[in-house]
Amino acid sequence: MKTLALIVLLLSQITKLNAQTPHLSGKVEVVMATGQITCDFVLSNIPNLGKNYQILLNKGFNIKAIKDAANQTLKYSGFYNGAMRGEGLIYTPLYKDSTLVNPGKLHITYTGAFPVYTDTLNFIDFKGLIAFNGKTMRATDQSKWYPIIYDIKNDRQIEQMTFNIQVTSKDAKMIFVNGDEPKPGPAASFKSEVPIAPMIFAGDYGVQKTKGALFLNSQMDDKQLEVFENNIAEMKAYYFGALNIPYDTKNIFIAHSPVEKFNKGRSWGFVSFPTIAFAGIALGDMIDVQQHKLKDSTDYPFIAHEIGHYYFGNVLQPNSTLFWFFLESTAEYLSVKAAEKKFGKTFSSRYFAERGKQLKNFKAKPLNKIKDANEISGTYRYAYGPFLLRGLEQMIGEKRMFKFLNTCLVSKNELTDYNFFKRNALESGITPKEWEAYEKEFIISENAVSLIK
Structure with missing residues (x-):
């Protein structure tokens, strides 16, 4: 009986852990020549944080719409005089002018264009920059190219998540999303059942494999x-x-x-x-x-x-x-x-x-x-x-x-x-x-x- 109780307890803890792990699904299109990125994402399994959460998204993106689980368009704060957290603007879904409680699932569509650096370069490069250099592009968790949940009470950004997304880039020979294998362009699907920060690296490059x-x-x-x-x-x-x-x-x-x-x-x-x-x-x-x-x-x-x-x-x-x-x-x-x-x-x-x-x-x-x-x-x-x-x-x-x-x-x-x-x-x-x-x-x-x- 003790063994059975322990197994039940462990299973309940695993279920609880999975329920608290966000999942990202949808599509992203990258245009290497112009630096444009368009995303149509569903963020589900959002942890139950009450009203103590924010959605962070790179300041270079313009949101088309945020919708709820019933596909209803939501009001949200952050579009006017928005505050920043790191490289991301802070958005908060609203219900009757107050923060939407425990949304569970959000459908977010947005687009943005970023400079393509070739002969003229920036004064700074760092992990938080969405960087196009004419040959490759990269975007990391710090750049907030995908929607990231900020847990206000525990002062943490939930960057790691499971995902199942399709990436299209007509002018990219190879595409890689952290958590999966690099795959040939112009379109490929990527998934991870293990929570991870889905960095993206696309462009014209080769892949070499070794034992480790x-x-x-x-x-x-x-x-x-x-x-x-x-x-x-x-x-x-x-x-x-x-x-x-x-x-x-x-x-x-x-x-x-x-x-x-x-x-x-x-x-x-x-x-x-x-x-x-x-x-x-x-x-x-x-x-x-x-x-x-x-x-x-x-x-x-x-x-x-x-x-x-x-x-x-x-x-x-x-x-x-x-x-x-x-x-x-x-x-x-x-x-x-x-x-x-x-x-x-x-x-x-x-x-x-x-x-x-x-x-x-x-x-x-x-x-x-x-x-x-x-x-x-x-x-x-x-x-x-x-x-x-x-x-x-x-x-x-x-x-x-x-x-x-x-x-x-x-x-x-x-x-x-x-x-x-x-x-x-x-x-x-x-x-x-x-x-x-x-x-x-x-x-x-x-x-x-x-x-x-």
Whole structure:
């Protein structure tokens, strides 16, 4: 009877989980030549959030209509003097001038056109941009090219969902939607029964398959692919051993041209798990085939940072005030540890010494005083945050540091604010006295860089 009761309980929990996972279905048309995107989507299985939700959609889109489950056209707020959340405008379906309660299903149609960058480039390129470069286009979850639900009460964007969509692009030879296989254009259907953020990458590019990964638009030869894949496997094995959480998922690696002018030597990457995209560098140029390694030791942590987002970004999906700290500072810290394992202590010593010089005049707002996620600037999240994590490691040791990170990773559905940071530190075995000392020396300081030995 106990076994039967347990099975019933588990089934009910699975049913509840699936009911709370949004599902996206419908059609999207992409015109590569003009940068136009037209979507006709049904968003169903919307979590029961009462009135505590918003619909986020890229600011470049114009909504044709929002309809309910009965196909009735709804009023909605956001079309006039709309507010922004990240890269998306905030829309709220209405019923009698008040937020529609628990819509369950919404039918949303919209269209927009985005610049096609060829010879004239933008001043910036980043994950939140819907980018057409004349050869390929990409749009990620951060760009909000599909409707994303914002859970107001829990301060989280529900970007991952199951989907079944058809993509048409008459001038695209290949189309890929994160969560499915790349398929030849001009039209293809994509589906995922596992919740995932459906990034789209379409255009004129080739696909290469290896035992452990897919490579889109990489143009590497077989020897280069082998070296690249071996390095990735090494990083994953290190993270598994350190964090005690396996990394079994196959990655998709994308090489694409940025829509921002990059100076020589600059490159950039982002993750929409399990896809990892790189801009500004030919992946094959990283490889020394003769020595069977990456040519430049700095390429190793560069790639390891993106690999590390499997843990901080996917296993743990940050939100709230320390969103950027738990997304980027942790991934950067892990990449330094991976490179330290590969190249020795001299690498990490040089890393922190060089960045310490760059941060000499940096003034940080203490993490326990952060009230808004965007108070953690790019310099803070990528450069200063890793110093705070290194400082904790310096006080408690590497083994206990990884236990702390594991404790954070296995926490579910919590706000990643300062209380989350402190609580998980204490739950991992860090004593109140140790935390008090760490907080006094590193957290409260406006610049703790000089404390790193």
